[in-house]
Amino acid sequence: xxxxxxxxxxxxxxxxxAWWIFLIVGIGFVVAYQxxxxxxPRHIVITTGSESGAYYQFAQRYATILARHGITLEVKASxxxxxxxxxxxEDAAQVGxxxxxxxxxxxxxxxEEDNGLRSLGSVFYExxxxxxxxxxxxxxxxxxxxxxxxxxxxGSGVRQLAQQLLKANEIAxxxxxxxxxxxxxxxxxxxxxxxxxxxxxxxxxxxxxxLLRSPGVKLMSFSQSSAYQRRFPFLTKLTFPHGVADxxxxxxxxxxxxxxxxxxLIIRDDLHPALQTLLLQxxxxxxxxxxxxxxxxxxxxxxxxMLPLSPEAARYYKSxxxxxxxxxxxxxxxxADRLIVLLVPLFALMIPLLKIAPAVYTWRVRSKVFxxxxxxxxxxxxxxxxxxxxxxxxxxxxLDALDDEAAQLHxxxxxxxxxxxxxxxxxxxxxxxxxxEAQA
Numbered sequence: 001x002x003x004x005x006x007x008x009x010x011x012x013x014x015x016x017x018a019w020w021i022f023l024i025v026g027i028g029f030v031v032a033y034q035x036x037x038x039x040x041p042r043h044i045v046i047t048t049g050s051e052s053g054a055y056y057q058f059a060q061r062y063a064t065i066l067a068r069h070g071i072t073l074e075v076k077a078s079x080x081x082x083x084x085x086x087x088x089x090e091d092a093a094q095v096g097x098x099x100x101x102x103x104x105x106x107x108x109x110x111x112e113e114d115n116g117l118r119s120l121g122s123v124f125y126e127x128x129x130x131x132x133x134x135x136x137x138x139x140x141x142x143x144x145x146x147x148x149x150x151x152x153x154x155g156s157g158v159r160q161l162a163q164q165l166l167k168a169n170e171i172a173x174x175x176x177x178x179x180x181x182x183x184x185x186x187x188x189x190x191x192x193x194x195x196x197x198x199x200x201x202x203x204x205x206x207x208x209x210x211l212l213r214s215p216g217v218k219l220m221s222f223s224q225s226s227a228y229q230r231r232f233p234f235l236t237k238l239t240f241p242h243g244v245a246d247x248x249x250x251x252x253x254x255x256x257x258x259x260x261x262x263x264x265l266i267i268r269d270d271l272h273p274a275l276q277t278l279l280l281q282x283x284x285x286x287x288x289x290x291x292x293x294x295x296x297x298x299x300x301x302x303x304x305x306m307l308p309l310s311p312e313a314a315r316y317y318k319s320x321x322x323x324x325x326x327x328x329x330x331x332x333x334x335x336a337d338r339l340i341v342l343l344v345p346l347f348a349l350m351i352p353l354l355k356i357a358p359a360v361y362t363w364r365v366r367s368k369v370f371x372x373x374x375x376x377x378x379x380x381x382x383x384x385x386x387x388x389x390x391x392x393x394x395x396x397x398x399l400d401a402l403d404d405e406a407a408q409l410h411x412x413x414x415x416x417x418x419x420x421x422x423x424x425x426x427x428x429x430x431x432x433x434x435x436x437e438a439q440a
Contacts, residue, residue, distance in 0.1 A: 040272035043072045047084040047093040055097040065282040069330035080156030099157030100261030101234040103306040118310040122262035122303040130220040132196040139223035141169040147195035150185035162198040221256040276312040
């Protein structure tokens, strides 16, 4: 029972010594928690284009990759890039595909008004295909003046780009420009009800493959491709090689010069950083291979600067995926990344404080003994310099009280030598009192 009581007293001394350490570290944890990112949501929405378009198909592949990491990516079809931008601004989606050139980059990025959107970079080229009917070879858009041209639906990126290019060639917007796109525009062109069609899609898209093999339909080569690239920096010159579409038919019969904006992955700037990195990893898996118009590893990349690059994307392009996500499952890496912030108080506060805790504990235990020594020294000085025989009873009582107090001191076993030494010194002062009494 005595051992248990002594142990409890030691624990009380330890807590009395260390409580302020735990208080400071606790406050540090509370402050550090304010900087801990919340856990990423398990459901996000991506807005694409029509269900028959490349945006929608690529988004489905993204959804499959994100599902492996426990994230549900809901794919929503739309009218096109302008519709996607509207949804992003209204927070109806967190991610969207936007065609290059839909937003003009600001003249002064530092003074640009923040619209809440950021770019994760470009993910693939979108060639501009201008198919037409006729016997005469066309190489300039000015040669389409007066013809019926399909330029895409309202709200689509192809419509906006087609209008930009036609305006640059002084072709006014009128009834000759019809709102048709995709396979519908291809059908109308095949039937001869329109004269030309702007198509923006990959070389593997069904509409492109259909028109490349349609009798009487030709593909325009942009003879002024370099000039367009200068006038519209978001466009890139591409070459459609001689015979690549059909080696047997030798189509195209010569190299075709094309123009291409890039498809860009745009996000709301409040999208969780971990999800931004996961989307970039999915984009690298889907678009990072060698393609018809691209080299291996060319995408994703920050090619179109219509919106500021996300800081997470900038880090990804510089250093790759975060260290933990390279070796741990996604959710475990996210959890570890969040908890790392809470380790700051442990290393910055708790460890240094615990190093000084033993010294504080030793001082606290020894202070109990030293307090008795202070009273004993005062009594010894009184006996040597101000001895009064009439106070013999008071002297004895003070010595007995000090001896009792020393006997009742509860200290750890490692400090019991201090108690016995104190009691010896009490007896030493008793002998001084006895000598003074005998002299009196």
